[in-house]
Structure formats: C-alpha cells, structure tokens
Amino acid sequence: xxxxxxxxxxxxxxxxxxxxxxASQARRMKGPEELEIVAFERGHFTSYSACGIPxxxxxxxxxxxxxxxxxxxxxxxxxxxxxxxxEVTELDVSGGRxxxxxxxxxxxxxxxxDRLVIATxxxxxxxxxxxxxAPGVHGVQTLxxxxxxxxxxxxxxGRRAVVVGAGYIGVEMAEALIDRGFEVTVVNRGQEPMSTxxxxxxxxxxxxxEGLGITMVNDAEVTKILTGADGRVRTVAxxxxxxxxxxxxxxxxxxxxxxxxxxxxxPLGAHGGLLTDLAMRVRGHENIWAGGDCVEVLxxxxxxxxxxxxxxxxxxxxxxxxTNAGGGYATFPGVVGTAVSKVCDxxxxxxxxxxxxxxxxxxxxxxxxxxSTSRAGYYPxxxxxxxxxLAERRTGRLLGVQIVGREGAAKRVDIxxxxxxxxxxxxxxxxxxxxxxxxxxxxWDPVLVAARKAAAKVREG
Amino acid sequence: xxxxxxxxxxxxxxxxxxxxxxASQARRMKGPEELEIVAFERGHFTSYSACGIPxxxxxxxxxxxxxxxxxxxxxxxxxxxxxxxxEVTELDVSGGRxxxxxxxxxxxxxxxxDRLVIATxxxxxxxxxxxxxAPGVHGVQTLxxxxxxxxxxxxxxGRRAVVVGAGYIGVEMAEALIDRGFEVTVVNRGQEPMSTxxxxxxxxxxxxxEGLGITMVNDAEVTKILTGADGRVRTVAxxxxxxxxxxxxxxxxxxxxxxxxxxxxxPLGAHGGLLTDLAMRVRGHENIWAGGDCVEVLxxxxxxxxxxxxxxxxxxxxxxxxTNAGGGYATFPGVVGTAVSKVCDxxxxxxxxxxxxxxxxxxxxxxxxxxSTSRAGYYPxxxxxxxxxLAERRTGRLLGVQIVGREGAAKRVDIxxxxxxxxxxxxxxxxxxxxxxxxxxxxWDPVLVAARKAAAKVREG
Numbered sequence: 001x002x003x004x005x006x007x008x009x010x011x012x013x014x015x016x017x018x019x020x021x022x023a024s025q026a027r028r029m030k031g032p033e034e035l036e037i038v039a040f041e042r043g044h045f046t047s048y049s050a051c052g053i054p055x056x057x058x059x060x061x062x063x064x065x066x067x068x069x070x071x072x073x074x075x076x077x078x079x080x081x082x083x084x085x086x087e088v089t090e091l092d093v094s095g096g097r098x099x100x101x102x103x104x105x106x107x108x109x110x111x112x113x114d115r116l117v118i119a120t121x122x123x124x125x126x127x128x129x130x131x132x133x134a135p136g137v138h139g140v141q142t143l144x145x146x147x148x149x150x151x152x153x154x155x156x157x158g159r160r161a162v163v164v165g166a167g168y169i170g171v172e173m174a175e176a177l178i179d180r181g182f183e184v185t186v187v188n189r190g191q192e193p194m195s196t197x198x199x200x201x202x203x204x205x206x207x208x209x210e211g212l213g214i215t216m217v218n219d220a221e222v223t224k225i226l227t228g229a230d231g232r233v234r235t236v237a238x239x240x241x242x243x244x245x246x247x248x249x250x251x252x253x254x255x256x257x258x259x260x261x262x263x264x265x266x267p268l269g270a271h272g273g274l275l276t277d278l279a280m281r282v283r284g285h286e287n288i289w290a291g292g293d294c295v296e297v298l299x300x301x302x303x304x305x306x307x308x309x310x311x312x313x314x315x316x317x318x319x320x321x322x323t324n325a326g327g328g329y330a331t332f333p334g335v336v337g338t339a340v341s342k343v344c345d346x347x348x349x350x351x352x353x354x355x356x357x358x359x360x361x362x363x364x365x366x367x368x369x370x371x372s373t374s375r376a377g378y379y380p381x382x383x384x385x386x387x388x389x390l391a392e393r394r395t396g397r398l399l400g401v402q403i404v405g406r407e408g409a410a411k412r413v414d415i416x417x418x419x420x421x422x423x424x425x426x427x428x429x430x431x432x433x434x435x436x437x438x439x440x441x442x443x444w445d446p447v448l449v450a451a452r453k454a455a456a457k458v459r460e461g
Numbered sequence: 462x463x464x465x466x467x468x469x470x471x472x473x474x475x476x477x478x479x480x481x482x483x484a485s486q487a488r489r490m491k492g493p494e495e496l497e498i499v500a501f502e503r504g505h506f507t508s509y510s511a512c513g514i515p516x517x518x519x520x521x522x523x524x525x526x527x528x529x530x531x532x533x534x535x536x537x538x539x540x541x542x543x544x545x546x547x548e549v550t551e552l553d554v555s556g557g558r559x560x561x562x563x564x565x566x567x568x569x570x571x572x573x574x575d576r577l578v579i580a581t582x583x584x585x586x587x588x589x590x591x592x593x594x595a596p597g598v599h600g601v602q603t604l605x606x607x608x609x610x611x612x613x614x615x616x617x618x619g620r621r622a623v624v625v626g627a628g629y630i631g632v633e634m635a636e637a638l639i640d641r642g643f644e645v646t647v648v649n650r651g652q653e654p655m656s657t658x659x660x661x662x663x664x665x666x667x668x669x670x671e672g673l674g675i676t677m678v679n680d681a682e683v684t685k686i687l688t689g690a691d692g693r694v695r696t697v698a699x700x701x702x703x704x705x706x707x708x709x710x711x712x713x714x715x716x717x718x719x720x721x722x723x724x725x726x727x728p729l730g731a732h733g734g735l736l737t738d739l740a741m742r743v744r745g746h747e748n749i750w751a752g753g754d755c756v757e758v759l760x761x762x763x764x765x766x767x768x769x770x771x772x773x774x775x776x777x778x779x780x781x782x783x784t785n786a787g788g789g790y791a792t793f794p795g796v797v798g799t800a801v802s803k804v805c806d807x808x809x810x811x812x813x814x815x816x817x818x819x820x821x822x823x824x825x826x827x828x829x830x831x832x833s834t835s836r837a838g839y840y841p842x843x844x845x846x847x848x849x850x851l852a853e854r855r856t857g858r859l860l861g862v863q864i865v866g867r868e869g870a871a872k873r874v875d876i877x878x879x880x881x882x883x884x885x886x887x888x889x890x891x892x893x894x895x896x897x898x899x900x901x902x903x904x905w906d907p908v909l910v911a912a913r914k915a916a917a918k919v920r921e922g
Binding site for chain 2: 017051311315342379408411423433438441
C-alpha cells in the first residue's frame, strides 16, 4: 500500500542504537531517490550510549552530549526524515501503517510503510511499591533519567545512597555514586551480586565491593520506600531492616518494550521480546524487522532464545537490519552471552553458560576455578584474577567462562567468546597461541591455565 | 641400553623453560620409582624468564631472582637429578647416551638414556664485526648477560646507548635503557622497526619511538664497533654515520642452538631448528623429543614450518613432551604467530601472516587498516589504536592482524589468534560477541571495525 510515487518508504520506530543504525545503514545501501526513510522517536535524543549514563552520572564523562553518537541534525543531513518527540501508538501490520502522536501537541496521524523496523527498546522494571515514584527515586534508562538523577545528587541534603539491584547497572551506579562522594548501600534480591555469574564468583564481587566501602545487603526484598515530610525519599525498607537514603537508584533490570508489537499480534518469546529470524526479520513477516533491546536473541551455546539488552548487540542488529531493509543480505547468528563490567578497579566478565544455564538445557559439565595474574607475577602491576571455566563432559566443549579481577581481567573473556563461537574444546584451548610478554600476561595466560585444568578434569571424566 | 635396574631413565638436555617443564611434567606422570630423570644445564640457573630480562635491566623488576620460576633446589626436591654447570657435548643417538662435561673441572662422562629431551634453546646472533666482543657490548640472552649489562650500565661514564636491532628485544631494551636514564639510538637493518609487522605498521612504531625520544636509524648496517683507548666500546659505525655509545646492546635475533643435534644427524629444517612431529617427537626418533627455542613449529595459517623462539611456546612444548615422555598423550598443533610487545606506553601486537608471508605461500588477500580507540571515545583514557587486518580473497578467511596503539591495544590480538586457530572468516568475525562496556571498548570493538571493513572488501573482491 505504497502511496508515494515509485520509491519505497522505510519506517523506523525508535531512534536509538538499533533503529538509527538500521536507518543509517539502509541509507548507505539506497539513496533518497530510491528509499524514503522516516524514523519516529518519542524522546529528545537519537543514537546515544545508554551504557555511558553511569559514567556521566559519576563524573568520568563530563558532558551529556559526549554520549550522543549522532545528533538528529546529523541524521537529517543524511536524508533521514527524523521525527522527534513523536511516539508511535499503534502498528497496523495488515494495513502497512503506523499511527504516531506528537508528544507535545497530542496530534495523531498515520504513516504508511513498505518496510518497517521495530526498535522500541526496553523499559526499566519499576517495583510496584509504595514510594517507588517519590522524588529522589531514579531509574537510569534514558539521558533524561540521567539528568534528573544528576539534579537530585546536586541538591541532595545528605550523602546516603541506596541502589536497588546488583546487576550491571546496579554495580555501575554504585561506582558512580561513590565517585560523587556518596555512602552507598546496594540492596540485592539475589544470594550474591551479579546474578549473571555463578554465586561462587558473585561472592568474589561481593567481597570486593565491601572492600570498596559499599554496604551489600543480599537476599533482600524491598518492601517499601518511605518518604519524609517533604515528600522526598528518606528510607528504603527490606525484610532485613531499613536503610536511610537521600537518593535511591533503581537498577533492577529492564524488559523488552513490546506493547505495540504485542497489540499488533507479532510473535513474542518467553521473555517478552520479539522473535526474529537470522536476518532479524520478525518471524512470519517478510517486510518487518526488529532489533535491539526489544528482541530476543539466540544463545549459540544453549541453543535457546535469551533476552540480552546490550548496546553492542543493538548496533549489530541495526547494521544487519539496515543491510537487509536496504535490499542487501546480512545475518545476526546469535550471541554467546558475553558481558563485561567494572566497579571502581574491580573488573567482572562472563560469557557462555553459568552452571544453572547448563543444567537448564540438560548439559553435564565440569567446572574449574583458578587463580592467576594479569601480567607475569614479577612484573609491576600484576594483579590477581580468578577464572572459572565450564566444559561439557565427554566432549570437552567450552561452555562458559567467568572472570573476576582487576586491571586486565575483563577483556580476557573475549578469548572465550571467540572459542565459544567456534565450538572449541578446552583441550584445543590449551594450545591457543595467545599474546605473551611479561607486561601483558604470565607465560601461561590465565585463560590457558583454566583450560588446562578443565581439560584434565574432562579427561578424568 | 638401559643400565639401571628396571626403571627407565629420561635425560633432558637444557634446563630452561622447555627442558624443565618437560622434566617436571614427566615427574608428575611417573614417580621416581618408575622413571629416573637427569637434566643437564650448562649455566647456573633453571626455569627462568628470559623474556623478563629487559624489565630487570630497566629496573621495573628489582631482583634477578624474581625471574626464576623454579630454582635448582626446587627441581631436585621433586626428584629431578639436576646437574648444573654441566654441558652436554655430544648426543650418541645410536648408542642411546649423551656425553657431558663439567664446565668447571672439564671432566667428561657418558650418561645413557631410554628417553631423551633436547631443549638446547637458542643462541643470540652476534655480528662478525671488529669490536663486537669489546667490553660494553652486550647480548641479553641469559641472566648472566643481564647481570653483565647491568654492571656496565652502573659503571658507564656517559649516558649514550646504542641498540642494534629493532625487533622485540631491540625495542624492549630501548625502553629499559630509557628507564635507566640513557639517550637511546636504535640502529636497524630494516626499512622500519619491528619487521614482524608490515612496513606500514612498522612506520607507526617508528614514529611513536621517535615521540619517546628514541633516535631511530633505519636501513642501517653496522659496519664497525669502535673502541677507545681503554678498549671499551666508544662508537657504532654504520654506512649512514657514527653513533657514540657508552654501551651497546645487541638485539639482532637468535638462532636455534642445534649444533649437537646436527652433529648427531637429527633432522633440521630450513631455519636450522629441529623438526618434530605433533607430539614433539624428533622426526624419525621414537624416544627423542625436542622443544622450545631449538625447534621449528608449524604455522597453522601458512602451513609451513617457522622459527618462533618464545617462552610461552617453550612452556607448552615442555608440557606436551613431559606428558608423552611420561607415557601419556599430548600434542602441540602449532602456532598462529602471535606476539605482543611494548615500548614505554606503546603497545605492539601481531598474529597470523604479514603481507609478505601471505604472498610467499601463494595466498591472495585483501587488507584493511582502521583507526579506533581502546574504550568508548567519551570514556577517560580512551587511546587511539590502529588495526590492520588481512583476509583471504574469495574465502574471506582471516589471515592476520597487526595492532599498534597504547594501553589496551596489544592483548586484543588474542581475539584474532583464536579466530585464526578456528579458521573463522572476517564475515563471521563481524558477529563476534565481544565484551562491551564503555571503560573497555567502543560499542564496536576495534577488531570488529576492522572485520567489518575487511568483510566488505572481500565481498567487493
């Protein structure tokens, strides 16, 4: 139902990483004479690094605008009809059109498309609790959220902060708040922080965070957020006790923002994300693609769909979608579950499957945990690191790696990420020709030490 | 020809990384009641990190003994009959025995073996030039060499140093001498420093070294080393001019120390190294193994034998040899040519094939070179890095990566090392799930940026 003369129209819903990468790549594939590109974004910004918000809040990044990879003006200069502050309110898939509302005026109108990209991102989980919307309680999903939090930090009467959640965002926000001079308490539902790690590795993070002066409260359910006479947040209550708070940061995760897709009858997975094929096409829909934080992705190790909201995947999705929507061919084969993070000088990394992931999909495994150092032991700055490795029984195939250490620890997980992608066994990994010189590694890289031990355990089987 | 009652004897020739790793691993496999292990070492030390010598000379490592991974006493305590200051002077392969000479007394005797490990290491190339043996001219192959150089640095009347050679040892010694307060001139035969890189990448190293205050003299052949009235080194002469020198360090590479093996008729390759099978057995000899700096290794990318003297390979060889000589089974499949180094804050890495290596084996390739940063561009400490990537035409198989940058550059080469081992194409690499967070990487890791560009070039092919 193309109403425009000759050229086709690509409509993009959502103007952050996945959406605008797709738009930009589609534009590279096809010029404005062939393809019209209309992008709707309900906020004020495009193509920004949500992952950078903790560092802006903490002060390591001085300016909000540093987080913006490409401004609306830059997109428009490349021939993308970008409509800011315009929220898509309905996808009419059978009619090939979307309804959009001007956020400021409330005016609504329909826009038809030949090809559609859904990049509606994620929404933060907010606890359904009394006080959860009180002034002084903040999420950190958008640049606007970040600015609001910064305003609160500046005005706060005291220096006590409570972070709810101890995943990536929680621990990164703990660092940011320390950097801003706050006393930080992290309240965590799980047994240990960083539930993306096995608990034995999370325990190392726990201890290191305490070493940084952070108060960790594990196994804690927030029951209430109490406010003072001024209506502002004052205390976070859990079943373990109450924690005074001049500011509360919610870092309890995000969910795919797929209300529109659900209403349009598009296929959603068990985690609530859109389901796509390898070309990032929404399953069963030849001319609709979806990517970024609103989709589920295939975990190549477990063979199952997973929800992994991460900017780096969103950018890859956008690239693949833009290529396909622009008439080319590209695929996103899946993820292996790599993630890296830091809290002050503590580095945390993981890839592949945890023990419980392996069990869930029926894999039997061996695990080993080793201690090594980032550099030759005698070289200045050598710092300890712990590497845990999972390998499948019998086959010895690498299943996952978790690393907790200091400088030089986190990015070593890339070795395992490539090995997982290639399906290497831990025995094969023992022979990997990794970079060695005393300032960079012990003569046996920590990943090789773990692989040797894992290979021995598999052989003993 | 076993003369001892019942138990077999393993003789190890050479007591550094490969030899003593082999001895230790064989001991783990078999106790003293089953296997006698005799190791001959002509020097004073065992199991030390030759790679660490530049950092000891430079002062980053305070004590020589920090470089010794395991002392003679520790080896003896594990049931290894270690004979220091005892040089093997002949291998009698048909007779199953070795002749050894006590370096101090000159006394010689034969020792029979059931199994033999040859780990004679490398000898530094010394130019056949007048003055090359003058006081103040130093190699840096052994701990004794390092001590002699340190003594010279302490006593030197001036602060001018000339390093001959601009490979790994040359550039690392340049750093060490800067750290000791010397003015450093590097005299280099090649077009650019670091001939293990393509010249375009070597050019980046050249500029960076000049930025560090090092005087680089390329395309320069040393013609003479001139001494003063006291007989000590005074000047290094090349066809380009003369360079005053209070100390000269030779870093012009090493050759396999295979005189004994050659005399015994064992098979040597084109680079003068022993040839082994995948179990590190000397070809054609069931009960003789060789490893470390005296062997050639298979480059898995070129399919050809190569000489790569590196401590990390020596350790792996020792592990494999010890397992096999101890009655187990292990193999060393080969290398992909990974090496990392640094000069002050400059990091240099390479893996796989250079352009000339690819041409030599008949491979056609595409190359790309990209600029990126070690962290998200907005994150403090993000430093620039240049990544060059080679991919095979048509197949798109990764052939090699070279990286020159600052902090966080060198170990990224491990991503490519694993990809080479697994035979990934650059197109496959574009989807690698590498660790991303702003303190660790841009949203597209520099290696992914290079892979994307290389993949596009292969497709355009």
